[in-house]
Each structure stands twice: as C-alpha cells, then as structure tokens.
Amino acid sequence: MLEEHLGYLADAVRLRRYRAATARAVRLGARIADLGCGSGVLGLLCLRAGAAHAVFVDETDMIEVAREAVARAGLLERASFIRGRSQHIELPRKVDMVVCDHVGNFGLDYGLVELLQDARRRFLRPRGTLLPARLRLRVAAVTSGKCHALAEAWTARRVPPEFQWLRETARNTKHAVGLKPAELSSRAATLCTIDLRREQPAFFSWNAELRIARDGPVHGLGGWFECELAERVWMTNSPLARRPIHRAQVFLPLGAAVRAKAGERIEVNIMARPADSLLAWTVEFAATGQRIRHSTFHGMPLSRNNLAAADPARIPALGREGRARLRVLARCDGKRSAREIEQAVLRERPALFPTAAETRRFVARVLGRNAQE
Ligand SMILES: C[S@@+](CC[C@H](N)C(=O)[O-])C[C@H]1O[C@@H](n2cnc3c(N)ncnc32)[C@H](O)[C@@H]1O
Known part of the structure; x- marks a missing residue:
C-alpha cells in the first residue's frame, strides 16, 4: 500500500499540477x-x-499516515x-471545496464519478468547488507487439494447456500499459468531455472516429485522460503530452490483430457503467465492415456469480463465513472485551474453523473491521 x-x-x-490548481x-x-x-x-x-x-x-x-504527515x-x-x-x-459541516485524485488510468475507472x-x-x-472539475477521455488505435502480447499471454507455450482458455478473459480486460507515441497508429480522438460539477448518468456511451496513419496490424485501442483540475490547470497521462504525470494508460485489445491500410477509417464505440466497473468497446473497420466487440463483463470469471447475487428475487442464505461473522458480531455488545468474545466463540463453537488459531485470527479480523475505533 x-x-x-x-x-x-x-x-x-x-x-506541480495540484499545487497550481489549489493555488x-x-x-x-x-x-x-x-x-x-x-x-x-x-x-x-x-x-x-x-x-x-x-x-x-x-x-x-x-488515514494514520495523513494524520502523522499533517502533524x-x-x-x-x-x-x-x-x-x-x-x-x-x-x-460535521459542509465544505467549500472537495479535492481528490480518483482519476485512475482512464478517468472513470477508479470511482471518480x-x-x-x-x-x-x-x-x-x-457554489462550492470540485477539484478536479472536468474530464476529457482520449482514444487512439494501437499497434504494439508488447500490448498484444499482454492480451495473448495465456497462450504462451509456458502456460499449461488447460489454462489457455483464459485468453478470452485477457482479451476482455482493460490492461494498464505504458504507451509510446510510436505505438499509436492513428491520431487521438476525443471520446467525451465530462463536467464533474454536473449530474452524471449511471451509463455512458461514446463514439469516435479514427483514421489509420500507416499500413499494418491494429492490436487494439489506447485510452487516457486529460483532467481539468481547476480553471486552465490540466493534468494528463497522455503518451503524447510533453509533461504527463507518471501514470499508465489503458490498452483495450481487439483479440486477433486486424490489418488496416493508411487512411482507413475505424469507428469506435465505448460504453461504461463505472459503478459496476464495466467497460465495453466496439471497433468497426469501415473498409471491410469487420466489427469486434469486447467487454470487461467477460473479463471477470466470477461475473455470473456476482450477477446471480444481485438478483432481487433470489432468496439468499448465509454461508459458513457469514454465520461465523454473525456469531462474532452478536457478541460485540460494548461490554465484552475482545478476549472474552474470542473465548465465547471458541467455547460455543470449537469447530468453527479447523484450528483454534484460525478462529482467533477470524475473530480479530471481524472485530478489526467492524468495531468502532
Ligand atoms: C489514488 S489514491 C490518491 C491518494 C491521495 N489523494 C493522493 O493524491 O496522493 C486514492 C486513495 O483513496 C482511498 N479511497 C478510494 N476510494 C475511497 C472511498 N470511496 N472513500 C474513501 N477513501 C477511498 C484509497 O484508500 C487511496 O488511499
């Protein structure tokens, strides 16, 4: 951490950017x-x-590091x-200004909105101030063996064959990468500008058009942000900027590389549901009509389970861990000491976990997370 x-x-x-913005x-x-x-x-x-x-x-x-630094x-x-x-x-009271750096690698991927x-x-x-105030997202086509290899890493010969199907997961993943200008095979286009001071929807859909700059394979899209911290003070992680901040950009793979010719047009659509960390990208090559679509929904092996858990009609029942947590919390009554809670749990449910040491660790963890400071 x-x-x-x-x-x-x-x-x-x-x-320097934040100092200028706060000034x-x-x-x-x-x-x-x-x-x-x-x-x-x-x-x-x-x-x-x-x-x-x-x-x-x-x-x-x-928070304790912050306290010590301020002291x-x-x-x-x-x-x-x-x-x-x-x-x-x-x-306790409303404030005149809120400051944060939740801009992540691609603007909306760290919970900023x-x-x-x-x-x-x-x-x-x-009439209070938000810092940052506005966000612009930029995309470009990427031709990069290094980025392509990231998305295809599961098919490397050293990976045992029964794991190679995970390639589909990696192809549907937003990868953090350090892009070089030479790896961009089109000019960058603006996807959107978001005024963070205004109400925002839960779901975004943006379109952009890119022109391929040279013949060759296209491996995916690169994405980054330009963020207006305060009036005329911008911060960016753009690979094209003269003074970017030290932060990776994102690579959104296409899966198999697609050969394109200089001047060819590609249409990009990007959809985002930031609260669920979902990002979907569709790339269409105008010359051939080839259309490729990926989504981080398919990049999360557990997403179907999570979806089932979110079904409001489902009748959930506590699992073993949940029952154990309930047992600990029920004894946390503002009177018993941590030792007394631990002893009570061990006495009543000696086999809660396979060893007493693990039960003790579990009780300490639950109390650490849930008890008042
Ligand atoms: C990107 S770091 C930025 C830290 C610091 N503001 C800076 O600019 O150096 C984000 C920090 O926010 C904390 N964090 C993330 N989401 C949060 C939330 N919803 N509420 C409170 N803290 C959060 C994380 O623990 C982490 O320390």
Missing part, C-alpha cells in the same frame, strides 16, 4: 475535504494555499480525520 502512495508523492509533475481554487479561510486522502498530500496543499480547515477522509490505514507539517490544529468510505460517512457526485450532493456548499 505504501509503495503505491510513494509513487503518487514522487510524481513531481502531478504535485488557483482555494479561497482564503475555506473549509475543504480531501476525499481518498491517502498520504494527505492534497489536503496539505490546500492548507498551504490558505484553507482554514481540511477534513481528511480515507477508508484505509493511510509533522505543524498543521494539526487545522485538520480533522475520518476513517471510512466517503460514501458511507457524514461530515460516484465519489464526486455523492460529495457534491452531501458535502459541498452551494
């Missing part, structure tokens, strides 16, 4: 919320830009900290 955050902190271009957007004396604060670096930038108070929110232990910066008296999922918590829509409705004062 820390390694991921070191990556965000060591990205000098990203920090522009933070009003003196403002109250801000840093949602998904991680190390707390964005909230710290806001405090240094003149915010009077920052609420830091993160659903992981990173070391000598700003603790202007900060408060909430551990929890942003969509599950309440803020859901996080900001909820924050705009529940946390933000009228």
Whole structure:
C-alpha cells in the first residue's frame, strides 16, 4: 500500500499540477475535504494555499499516515480525520471545496464519478468547488507487439494447456500499459468531455472516429485522460503530452490483430457503467465492415456469480463465513472485551474453523473491521 502512495508523492509533475490548481481554487479561510486522502498530500496543499480547515477522509490505514504527515507539517490544529468510505460517512459541516485524485488510468475507472457526485450532493456548499472539475477521455488505435502480447499471454507455450482458455478473459480486460507515441497508429480522438460539477448518468456511451496513419496490424485501442483540475490547470497521462504525470494508460485489445491500410477509417464505440466497473468497446473497420466487440463483463470469471447475487428475487442464505461473522458480531455488545468474545466463540463453537488459531485470527479480523475505533 505504501509503495503505491510513494509513487503518487514522487510524481513531481502531478504535485506541480495540484499545487497550481489549489493555488488557483482555494479561497482564503475555506473549509475543504480531501476525499481518498491517502498520504494527505492534497489536503496539505490546500492548507498551504490558505484553507482554514481540511477534513481528511480515507477508508484505509493511510488515514494514520495523513494524520502523522499533517502533524509533522505543524498543521494539526487545522485538520480533522475520518476513517471510512466517503460514501458511507457524514461530515460535521459542509465544505467549500472537495479535492481528490480518483482519476485512475482512464478517468472513470477508479470511482471518480460516484465519489464526486455523492460529495457534491452531501458535502459541498452551494457554489462550492470540485477539484478536479472536468474530464476529457482520449482514444487512439494501437499497434504494439508488447500490448498484444499482454492480451495473448495465456497462450504462451509456458502456460499449461488447460489454462489457455483464459485468453478470452485477457482479451476482455482493460490492461494498464505504458504507451509510446510510436505505438499509436492513428491520431487521438476525443471520446467525451465530462463536467464533474454536473449530474452524471449511471451509463455512458461514446463514439469516435479514427483514421489509420500507416499500413499494418491494429492490436487494439489506447485510452487516457486529460483532467481539468481547476480553471486552465490540466493534468494528463497522455503518451503524447510533453509533461504527463507518471501514470499508465489503458490498452483495450481487439483479440486477433486486424490489418488496416493508411487512411482507413475505424469507428469506435465505448460504453461504461463505472459503478459496476464495466467497460465495453466496439471497433468497426469501415473498409471491410469487420466489427469486434469486447467487454470487461467477460473479463471477470466470477461475473455470473456476482450477477446471480444481485438478483432481487433470489432468496439468499448465509454461508459458513457469514454465520461465523454473525456469531462474532452478536457478541460485540460494548461490554465484552475482545478476549472474552474470542473465548465465547471458541467455547460455543470449537469447530468453527479447523484450528483454534484460525478462529482467533477470524475473530480479530471481524472485530478489526467492524468495531468502532
Ligand atoms: C489514488 S489514491 C490518491 C491518494 C491521495 N489523494 C493522493 O493524491 O496522493 C486514492 C486513495 O483513496 C482511498 N479511497 C478510494 N476510494 C475511497 C472511498 N470511496 N472513500 C474513501 N477513501 C477511498 C484509497 O484508500 C487511496 O488511499
């Protein structure tokens, strides 16, 4: 977990963009919320830009790293900290600005829309500021043996034959890759521009037209974002940018490579349902009419089970783990100690798990996740 955050902190271009954006957007004396604060670096930038108070929110232990960093910066008296999922918590007061970096690799793939829509409705004062404010998604055709190999990796000779059917899964997967400009075989096209300050639908469908720049195989689509953090302050992971942030782009495979000629037109449709992490891409080659469609729905081996679980007519019954969790939580009454709960569970259900050590670990995990701090 820390390694991921070191990556965000060591990205000098990203920090410069956020510093410029907070300098522009933070009003003196403002109250801000840093949602998904991680190390707390964005909230710290806001405090240094003149915010009077920052609420830091993160659903992981990173909230403690943020607390320590703010303390070391000598700003603790202007900060408060909430551990929890942003969509599950309440803020004590509304804020003038919400800041986050939930832009992922392709704009909508890290929960940006859901996080900001909820924050705009529940946390933000009228006429408050969202940072980021707007998002533009860009796509281009990709010709890259390296990307193609990622999607076809399951058919490599070293993979045992009974696993090679997983190639279909990899072909329906959005891969994070570092694209080089030379791997783009068309000019980039804009797929959409989304104003994050406005109400957004749960489902998106975008079209774009690409022109192939040179004869050769097309292996898939490349995608990246351009994000307007604050007025005229943009941040991008574009492989074509002079100063991109340090973040991978995405590769959406076509499966088998398709040979195309320079000047040939290809029609692209991309559909997204961000709340379910679903992305579908259809590519049609105008010259031949060949049409290829993939979806991350087929890239998730368990998606059919998940779908069954979401059927409202299904009558669910607790499994073994669920019953065990219920047993632990039922004893968590604000009076018993963790040891007493553990002893009670072991006494009443000595065979809850194959070993007492595993039962103890399970009880500790359930209490750690569900008990109040
Ligand atoms: C991409 S990192 C960004 C961290 C930090 N804001 C930065 O810019 O360096 C996202 C962070 O948000 C947290 N997170 C993701 N979704 C969240 C949610 N819905 N509510 C609270 N925290 C969330 C993750 O634990 C992670 O620390």
